[in-house]
Amino acid sequence: MRSSTTGWLLLAPTIAVLVLTGVLPFLYVLAISFFDWNLFAVNPEPRWAAANNFRRLVHDAEFLKSIWLTLLFTLWVVASQVILGFALARLMMRDFPFKKVFRAVHTLPLMIAPIAVGATWRLMTVPGLGPIPYYLKDWFGIDYRLSMFPDQAFASVVVMDIWHWTPFVTLTILAGLSNLPQEPVEQARIDGAQEWQIFRDIVLPAMKPVLLTTIFIRIMDALRVVDEVWMLTQGGPGAETRFIGLHIWKIVFPKTDYGYGSAMSLLTLYMTIVICWLLYAAMTARKDRAS
């Protein structure tokens, strides 16, 4: 009993901070989502709206499109980053000339603020100024104009995010690979297993917890991307790169539609939790069946 009280006392500051910075804001947003509250409306006071904000949400074509675009973006960036990150981590497990220089340079994008990444890519992609449109035209004959072609804008945002966040995935996987026990791999080699078999049957299952954690973090980050995309495309052309975060920002700040914006934020949180949980449950179910 006494040790339990001490435990709770030691936990109290952390719990207090979590309640103040996590639980209370969540409850506040949850409450606001049931009100009609717009500072620019004729009546700027909050008025009870029951589930109307959520009703409006599921019929809002622009918002549904932003969800679809965000899911597509998340799928592209997370899949690419995990594949690339794994390949790079495997490469860095080996010795090669200038490995330390390569590792340092490779990690640099991680240290740059997202807003600066967006600004840099914006400068690189402005037609008539940036090198990307110039070389794409010169080498491949591609007319690259972010503000005109939705596919190019979307691809650019995806490539920018991959460039920015792959080092994070690489470093996490590298840490996992460095801690893998070497005995099973050596035994498999002695038994005549091919490199591909060792990777599929030993390395990949052992790396599952690390991969899962990395994928969760990247999914959560990708679903709430705002600043990089805002700097590069401002959500355009039209609304072709207006992901959920940007859409919510537009509703909450310039339009001051707080009730509706809160409902959108809650749906985004719900989506993030469900996606991560489904992924986790799928992997746990497989483990359950195996045992």
Place this chain on the structure above:
Amino acid sequence: MTSMPGRRGFLPIRTNTFDRVFISVVLFVAIHLLWMRFLEPALPLWIATALSVALGALIVRKG
């Protein structure tokens, strides 16, 4: 989830009480959103609430 003691019900994974309450809440929200999107013009929302609560109770008890 796996490290905690759990049980096997009709759900495809081993779950504890928290998992089953969580699944019920997730389904509650999903059913209401889908109902508002597709069925509300024909059927009122309280039917979705009744269905979700019943499904939630079933999951928490037998899931």
